[in-house]
Structure formats: structure tokens, C-alpha cells
Amino acid sequence: MTVSIDIPADAARLLAAPVNHLIDGADVASASGATFPTLDPSNGEVLAQVSTGTAEDVDLAVAAARRALRGPWKDMTPGERGKILWKIADLIEERTDEFAVLESLDTGKSVTIARAVDVPLVVEWFRYFAGWPSKLEGATIPVTAPAGPGKYHAYTRREPVGVVGAIIAWNFPLLLVSWKLAPALAAGNTVVLKPAEQTPLTASLFGQVLRDAGVPDGVVNIVHGDGPGVGAPLVAHPDVDKISFTGSTEVGKEIVRAAAGNLKKVTLELGGKSPNIIFADADLAEAIPGAANAIFFNQGEACTAGSRLFVHTDVYDEVVAGLAEIARGLKVGRGMDVDTVIGPVVSDQQLERVLGYLQSGADEGARVVTGGGRHGDVGYFVEPTILADTRPGMRVVDEEIFGPVLTVQRFESTEEVIEAANATAYGLAGGIWTKDLARAHAVAAELRAGSVWINSYNVLDPALPFGGYKQSGWGREHGVAVFDSYTETKTVVVPIPLH
Ligand SMILES: NC(=O)C1=CN([C@@H]2O[C@H](COP(=O)(O)OP(=O)(O)OC[C@H]3O[C@@H](n4cnc5c(N)ncnc54)[C@H](O)[C@@H]3O)[C@@H](O)[C@H]2O)C=CC1
Numbered sequence: 001m002t003v004s005i006d007i008p009a010d011a012a013r014l015l016a017a018p019v020n021h022l023i024d025g026a027d028v029a030s031a032s033g034a035t036f037p038t039l040d041p042s043n044g045e046v047l048a049q050v051s052t053g054t055a056e057d058v059d060l061a062v063a064a065a066r067r068a069l070r071g072p073w074k075d076m077t078p079g080e081r082g083k084i085l086w087k088i089a090d091l092i093e094e095r096t097d098e099f100a101v102l103e104s105l106d107t108g109k110s111v112t113i114a115r116a117v118d119v120p121l122v123v124e125w126f127r128y129f130a131g132w133p134s135k136l137e138g139a140t141i142p143v144t145a146p147a148g149p150g151k152y153h154a155y156t157r158r159e160p161v162g163v164v165g166a167i168i169a170w171n172f173p174l175l176l177v178s179w180k181l182a183p184a185l186a187a188g189n190t191v192v193l194k195p196a197e198q199t200p201l202t203a204s205l206f207g208q209v210l211r212d213a214g215v216p217d218g219v220v221n222i223v224h225g226d227g228p229g230v231g232a233p234l235v236a237h238p239d240v241d242k243i244s245f246t247g248s249t250e251v252g253k254e255i256v257r258a259a260a261g262n263l264k265k266v267t268l269e270l271g272g273k274s275p276n277i278i279f280a281d282a283d284l285a286e287a288i289p290g291a292a293n294a295i296f297f298n299q300g301e302a303c304t305a306g307s308r309l310f311v312h313t314d315v316y317d318e319v320v321a322g323l324a325e326i327a328r329g330l331k332v333g334r335g336m337d338v339d340t341v342i343g344p345v346v347s348d349q350q351l352e353r354v355l356g357y358l359q360s361g362a363d364e365g366a367r368v369v370t371g372g373g374r375h376g377d378v379g380y381f382v383e384p385t386i387l388a389d390t391r392p393g394m395r396v397v398d399e400e401i402f403g404p405v406l407t408v409q410r411f412e413s414t415e416e417v418i419e420a421a422n423a424t425a426y427g428l429a430g431g432i433w434t435k436d437l438a439r440a441h442a443v444a445a446e447l448r449a450g451s452v453w454i455n456s457y458n459v460l461d462p463a464l465p466f467g468g469y470k471q472s473g474w475g476r477e478h479g480v481a482v483f484d485s486y487t488e489t490k491t492v493v494v495p496i497p498l499h
């Protein structure tokens, strides 16, 4: 019998009222008064009405964020900022069920996974960055030119970049909020957040948490709406100092062009088509479920998804058979059913995209081992799919699908698989499964990717730098590395006369 989760009372209240913007600490409707519906991807029904932002709302939010840079936020000690970030973590943790349910309803993902993975990770992200405000140090630097040593005292300060525009995607809506806001706030910036139009709910609940945590008005502003209506004016805004973006490579390129007006800083966390390599000596009892999880986690809607599997020819048939057995056993269903593993993809548009890829794979000669089509005829469900005997040049191999679809290719030599793994426009992540750790490290060094997991996959941590080579992005998120893009370094020089 399928057990479904009930909607907690607080979450139900949020769904009943219009989901508004948060501007200068106030819950406000759009200047235009317009709204749009956010839908439940398991059945296409309306979950809530959301205010539709425009450039006018963006202007108000940016002005509030600019003012807040000069307000009480600026005068707080690093310790006070750290305490606020820790408080945000505590409040999210207390409201785990509410956040998990809203995330599941809005994205379609499993509520069980949202509760066990998404929300706890968000809490960890805020706790990790709560420790950083007091550790953002400059340096004292000895100078040689133009004067001799000892004549000048020179030091650096780490200062906030200023107003950050954070534009995020729909696959991990709350987690992406934490990836952008925790470091931005730790460094003393103020923020205008634009959630994805498909998944506005947890950002709205997060807005309530901010007030309860004592974040001063205007430090974080949230404007809902679509890319052209809200994202584009935010990127083009002359009073925004930095854009931090997670989404498609195509929009990432548009953002780079649009940010040129005031040469605002841009960091991009974009798409991927990550290789996952199983060598003949791998522990297949680990590698096969590991490869399945690498693609099917979050319905394949993960930028890091291990979507191109390379298997040594000696174990190819065994691996493909093992993967097919796992894929056939995955429970596809509503995210709100506790035993669901594969929920619907986020929207009808995403469903059409994924089905289009499945059709092109079939047309181009991929062998459908299991899955290959839509699951049911209500909601946006896709069957967990394994396409074997695929090759470069097929769209399913070359392009990011962002659904539960794995392509499998055969290889014989290490050199051959390194070349094939790197033959992609992307460079976000990769996986290597082998008992030969010397080979694993050698191959890890050759992969052109920002994260490589050995005998594991998708291990993410707030302390570990994360980002892409090639067209997977610019800059690094998480860890100390993220502060390169959330702070400006100021050099201060003063003469120190001897008398
Ligand atoms: N790197 C990642 O984690 C993600 C990658 N994708 C990839 O992108 C594909 C399409 O998904 P979409 O939702 O259409 O991604 P998208 O890149 O269009 O949307 C991501 C965010 O960018 C905003 N946006 C769209 N156009 C904009 C513009 N001109 N200026 C500023 N902001 C803009 C959207 O409103 C949303 O908040 C997916 O199938 C997947 O391949 C999608 C989501 C996340």
C-alpha cells in the first residue's frame, strides 16, 4: 500500500495565500498585480498563485539591497553575522518537514529524499558558512617597489562585492538558495534572489525564516517571475555588482553578454554531461548501484548526473544487465508517496525535452535496454531508461538531457576512455570505479572536470570547491574558493617614516 505524506499546516497556509515577493523586509505583490500559477508536476494541478515580477519590482529590490549595504548589516561584527547564519540553519532544521513537503510538491522529487538529503544539506551549508565571517582575513604584504622594504606598510582587506543577483534553477531549489546565499551573506553582501519560476515555494518559506533569524530588512530580497521578466532585468541592472547563476549553458552565455553593461562580476554553474567510468577490475557490487544512483538520483535532474557511462568491454554485459535490473525496480510515483524514488520531471516542457531525446536516441540507433518512454499519462513521469551501444555524435550522448536517461558506451583501453570521456563541451564532474587506486588517481588527473569521484559519486560538501571546466561554468562555489567571487580584495598602502 502506498503511504502519502500529509501537508503540514504551515505549508498549507503558504499554499493558500498568494506567494509574493520579499522586498525590503515586506511581503509585497507585483507592481503590475499579475500572478502566475506554480504547478504540481505529478498531475499538472495548480499548487499556488505567485506574483509575477517585472523590471519595476527588480528595481525596488535592487534599491533595497543597495540601501541595506549601508544599514545595520554593515555595522554588524563578523561574529554577529555568523550567529545569524547559524540561526537560519536552526530555523530551517526545525521546519524540515514543511520545507521537504513544499520542495516535493513543487519539484516532484521524493519527499523522503528531500527530508533526508536536500533539507539537511541546506542546514549544513548555512552552518559551514556561519564560521566564515570571522575568518575572511586579508594579508600583510612586504613591498619592494617603488620604495625599499620597511618604508611602506601594505595590507589587503576582503570586502563584500556589494549587491549580488542570485538566479537559480528548479532541480534543487532550496539547496541552491543555500549555495548562493550562505557565502554571499557570510561575506557581507546583500542579495536579490530570483528563484526558478517552476519552483518558487521553498524560497518563499525561506523568506519567512530570514525575518525570524534577524536578517535586517533589504539584506535579502526575493523577486519571483520568469527569465525574461525578472532574470534579464536583474542581470542588466547597473546597480547590481555580481550575478551568481545556476542553470543552462545557453542562458549562462546570455548572462555573460547582458552583464557587460557595467562589467558586473559573473559566476556560472551550468550544465554537464559527466562521464562515469567502470573499469574491468571494479567492485561491481558497488559500481553498478553507484552508477545507477549517479544517473537516477533526483530523476536525473542534476547538473552532476553521471549520464555518460563508459564500461570496460570485459564487464559490459554484466554491468548493463545489473543496471537494467535496478532501473526496472525503481519505484516511479508521486514525490509525496514515501516510497517513491523517481518522481515526475519538473514541467511539461521538461517532459517534452526528455521525450524528444528518447525519440532521437531511438532514431539514431541506440539500443533501449529498459524504459524509453513516458510513464503513465497523467503528470510528467519518465521511465528510468538505459540506452546501450551508444556513440559520440548521437544527441543523447552529446547533449545534456536532465532526465532519468543513461547512455552506455563500451571501451577497451585507458587511453581510449580518457579521450572519450573528455570529448564533450562540458566539464562539471566525473566518476571512476576501479580497485587500482594508482590508475584511479592517474585518470582523475586526466579528466577535464571540476569534481572527480573515485569509487563513489556525487559526494558534495560545503567545504569542497565545486564548479565546471569548459562550458560547465565560471568560478567555484563552496569552501574557501567561493570567496574569490563574493569579495573584492582591496590593497591599502601607507608610508611608515622612521621618525
Ligand atoms: N546546471 C544546472 O543545475 C541546471 C541545468 N539546467 C539545464 O537547462 C535546461 C533547461 O532548463 P531551464 O529551466 O530552461 O533552464 P534555464 O537556464 O532557462 O533557467 C534557469 C534560471 O535562469 C532564469 N533565466 C532564464 N532566462 C534568463 C535570462 N535571459 N536572464 C536571466 N535569467 C534567466 C530562469 O528563470 C531560471 O531561474 C535543462 O534541461 C538542463 O539541461 C537546468 C536547470 C539546472
Ligand SMILES: O=C(O)/C=C/C=C(\O)C(=O)O
Pocket (backbone or CB within 6 Å): 117, 121, 171, 172, 175, 301, 302, 303, 304, 305, 458, 460
Ligand atoms: O547531490 C546533491 O545532493 C545535490 C546535487 C546538486 C546538483 O547536482 C545540482 O545543482 O544540479
